[in-house]
Amino acid sequence: MSEEIVVIPGDGIGQEVVPAAVEVLEAVGDFDFVEADAGDHVKAETGEALPDETYELVADADATLFGAAGETAADVILPLRTAVDSFVNVRPAKAYPGVDALRPETDLVFLRENTEGVYAGHEDRLSDDLSTLTRVVTTSASERLAEFACDYVGGEGGHFQVAHKANVMRETDGRFLDAVVETAEKNGVETDAVLMDAFATHVCLDPTQFDTVVCPNLAGDVLSDLAAGLVGGLGLLPSANIGPDNALFEPVHGTAPDIAGEGIANPAATILSAAMLLDHLGYDEEAERVNSAVEAVLADGPRTPDLGGDASTEDVTAAVLEHL
Amino acid sequence: MSEEIVVIPGDGIGQEVVPAAVEVLEAVGDFDFVEADAGDHVKAETGEALPDETYELVADADATLFGAAGETAADVILPLRTAVDSFVNVRPAKAYPGVDALRPETDLVFLRENTEGVYAGHEDRLSDDLSTLTRVVTTSASERLAEFACDYVGGEGGHFQVAHKANVMRETDGRFLDAVVETAEKNGVETDAVLMDAFATHVCLDPTQFDTVVCPNLAGDVLSDLAAGLVGGLGLLPSANIGPDNALFEPVHGTAPDIAGEGIANPAATILSAAMLLDHLGYDEEAERVNSAVEAVLADGPRTPDLGGDASTEDVTAAVLEHL
Ligand SMILES: CC(C)[C@H](C(=O)O)[C@@H](O)C(=O)O
Ligand SMILES: CC(C)[C@H](C(=O)O)[C@@H](O)C(=O)O
Numbered sequence: 155m156s157e158e159i160v161v162i163p164g165d166g167i168g169q170e171v172v173p174a175a176v177e178v179l180e181a182v183g184d185f186d187f188v189e190a191d192a193g194d195h196v197k198a199e200t201g202e203a204l205p206d207e208t209y210e211l212v213a214d215a216d217a218t219l220f221g222a223a224g225e226t227a228a229d230v231i232l233p234l235r236t237a238v239d240s241f242v243n244v245r246p247a248k249a250y251p252g253v254d255a256l257r258p259e260t261d262l263v264f265l266r267e268n269t270e271g272v273y274a275g276h277e278d279r280l281s282d283d284l285s286t287l288t289r290v291v292t293t294s295a296s297e298r299l300a301e302f303a304c305d306y307v308g309g310e311g312g313h314f315q316v317a318h319k320a321n322v323m324r325e326t327d328g329r330f331l332d333a334v335v336e337t338a339e340k341n342g343v344e345t346d347a348v349l350m351d352a353f354a355t356h357v358c359l360d361p362t363q364f365d366t367v368v369c370p371n372l373a374g375d376v377l378s379d380l381a382a383g384l385v386g387g388l389g390l391l392p393s394a395n396i397g398p399d400n401a402l403f404e405p406v407h408g409t410a411p412d413i414a415g416e417g418i419a420n421p422a423a424t425i426l427s428a429a430m431l432l433d434h435l436g437y438d439e440e441a442e443r444v445n446s447a448v449e450a451v452l453a454d455g456p457r458t459p460d461l462g463g464d465a466s467t468e469d470v471t472a473a474v475l476e477h478l
Numbered sequence: 479m480s481e482e483i484v485v486i487p488g489d490g491i492g493q494e495v496v497p498a499a500v501e502v503l504e505a506v507g508d509f510d511f512v513e514a515d516a517g518d519h520v521k522a523e524t525g526e527a528l529p530d531e532t533y534e535l536v537a538d539a540d541a542t543l544f545g546a547a548g549e550t551a552a553d554v555i556l557p558l559r560t561a562v563d564s565f566v567n568v569r570p571a572k573a574y575p576g577v578d579a580l581r582p583e584t585d586l587v588f589l590r591e592n593t594e595g596v597y598a599g600h601e602d603r604l605s606d607d608l609s610t611l612t613r614v615v616t617t618s619a620s621e622r623l624a625e626f627a628c629d630y631v632g633g634e635g636g637h638f639q640v641a642h643k644a645n646v647m648r649e650t651d652g653r654f655l656d657a658v659v660e661t662a663e664k665n666g667v668e669t670d671a672v673l674m675d676a677f678a679t680h681v682c683l684d685p686t687q688f689d690t691v692v693c694p695n696l697a698g699d700v701l702s703d704l705a706a707g708l709v710g711g712l713g714l715l716p717s718a719n720i721g722p723d724n725a726l727f728e729p730v731h732g733t734a735p736d737i738a739g740e741g742i743a744n745p746a747a748t749i750l751s752a753a754m755l756l757d758h759l760g761y762d763e764e765a766e767r768v769n770s771a772v773e774a775v776l777a778d779g780p781r782t783p784d785l786g787g788d789a790s791t792e793d794v795t796a797a798v799l800e801h802l
Contacts, residue, residue: 358707383682
């Protein structure tokens with residue numbers, strides 16, 4: 155039986171890069187694609203950026219490939235992460251040969267807690283002057299993330315880094331740090347704890363000090379975007395929101411309104427997200443083929459304008475398909 | 479009458495770089511120095527990292543020059559910021575000619591909110607599994623910061639950037655962003671709002687897009703450390719914690735335990751912090767002389783090992799004194 159993959163192009167260049175990635179998926183597997191809608195254009199029509207129907211489809215699918223949403227990004231992506239009960243956001247940030255990067259030696263993966271921290275969303279307006287937000291950290295979510303991290307680095311004998319701010323957020327990040335470190339110890343995995351501010355300095359000075367970085371939610375958001383800056387921008391970064399039963403994959407970039415509709419968007423990040431999807435569904439070999447094809451094209455294939463070329467989305471997609 | 483300056487060397491290289499900066503202050507002005515103690519070594523002796531006496535001295539002084547504290551950094555520096563009621567942490571991050579930098583064109587100043595956000599410190603252990611932290615944002619603190627920022631950029635006609643995460647922390651960072659932007663508008667100052675994650679990417683790609691960056695507390699902590707990575711590390715960065723009546727100045731670097739006691743610590747960041755102190759007390763011309771002397775020494779004077787030389791703290795200090 156073929157897996158059901160929900161496809162949500164969303165807004166802007168999402169409409170161009172998601173179909174490109176679907177072509178690549180079709181070339182390597184036999185999937186049952188179901189198209190769904192979300193984003194600014196849906197809000198403009200219906201008043202709601204994320205239709206219930208889309209939420210339900212994502213919750214029930216084997217996997218989802220999402221493009222991008224504009225102004226409504228938070229209204230779309232945060233509930234969709236919940237729809238798949240995603241407890242970890244996997245964000246590789248890797249420089250590619252042939253692509254300009256501030257630190258070409260960068261090869262990092264961020265494992266970002268995806269359910270709590272400041273994203274848990276309890277905010278209150280207590281007076282005309284004062285608002286509060288309740289940052290939430292549980293041992294259970296931290297352990298679940300750490301178990302995933304242990305598997306991710308190959309179990310016993312592996313190692314990862316933990317970014318945190320437990321010197322200030324002693325109770326909450328302290329709980330996070332303790333739970334992650336203890337879980338790693340139980341699994342025979344070594345950890346290095348690093349303050350998130352120190353990480354920001356040191357990853358610029360020498361990114362090779364780090365490899366797999368486990369982070370609370372907001373730290374993962376900011377530090378992975380920082381790493382994107384070191385590898386040349388958000389344009390090439392894929393990501394995976396993993397849940398216990400299903401998952402949602404999305405490029406880290408946005409809707410790129412300045413070039414939307416011109417057919418020149420770089421489909422690489424979305425195709426790399428599709429490779430993460432393949433890997434997640436157990437098609438490791440197919441995932442590997444797609445990754446290699448994208449790398450080959452980035453190294454010396456046709457390039458879209460963001461990488462200094464004048465190829466179209468279609469040209470790049472065709473080149474990737476050829477390399478498969 | 480000469481101003482009273484409290485001097486707290488603290489731990490590690492603080493013991494070496496603070497006396498160097500005091501020599502420079504003595505060379506350009508007539509101050510009444512009062513030495514006070516804090517840090518790991520005080521905790522080891524007395525059980526408390528920050529003696530009440532030190533707190534009181536700092537609260538009553540015209541200004542304080544602080545070196546660094548080790549493990550107890552948060553126990554020392556956070557209360558000391560409160561002692562001067564510091565509502566803004568001023569953090570210049572500028573690359574110097576002659577010093578290796580990942581982005582030599584970087585010339586930024588972060589104006590970090592210094593009293594609230596997650597630093598307000600209300601944490602609770604609600605169960606064996608769950609802890610919370612109450613993030614606090616007030617309009618009044620945000621406006622106070624924004625008024626300072628408006629002055630800092632020269633008032634009417636000036637401009638600055640505001641980093642925030644109001645797409646997720648809608649109520650708290652929304653309040654921060656609104657208060658800052660409205661205050662700027664009243665003062666005829668233009669603002670550009672930028673998501674803190676997007677800032678992390680874009681400052682790597684092109685730091686010249688930004689100049690003065692107003693931030694909530696934790697955002698300012700992380701983003702200024704990121705900028706430190708772009709200019710070659712924390713080693714050269716000064717900072718000022720400004721309050722309504724007095725202020726505390728400190729290098730951004732820590733105690734550097736690996737080289738402490740060897741007399742080879744780079745005193746530049748602390749001397750630059752002393753220049754910020756001079757400026758704050760109204761000695762603009764003296765501040766300028768100190769800044770120029772440090773720049774001249776960084777460009778072609780003796781260098782400590784962190785900058786690839788083999789000069790001592792004393793050699794560098796002597797060279798700065800000569801250039802005054
Ligand atoms: C759109 C926004 C809510 C989102 C986040 O903060 O998680 C984005 O920045 C990301 O990292 O995917
Ligand atoms: C030591 C720590 C509490 C402090 C902070 O987070 O403010 C430090 O990182 C800084 O930025 O001065």
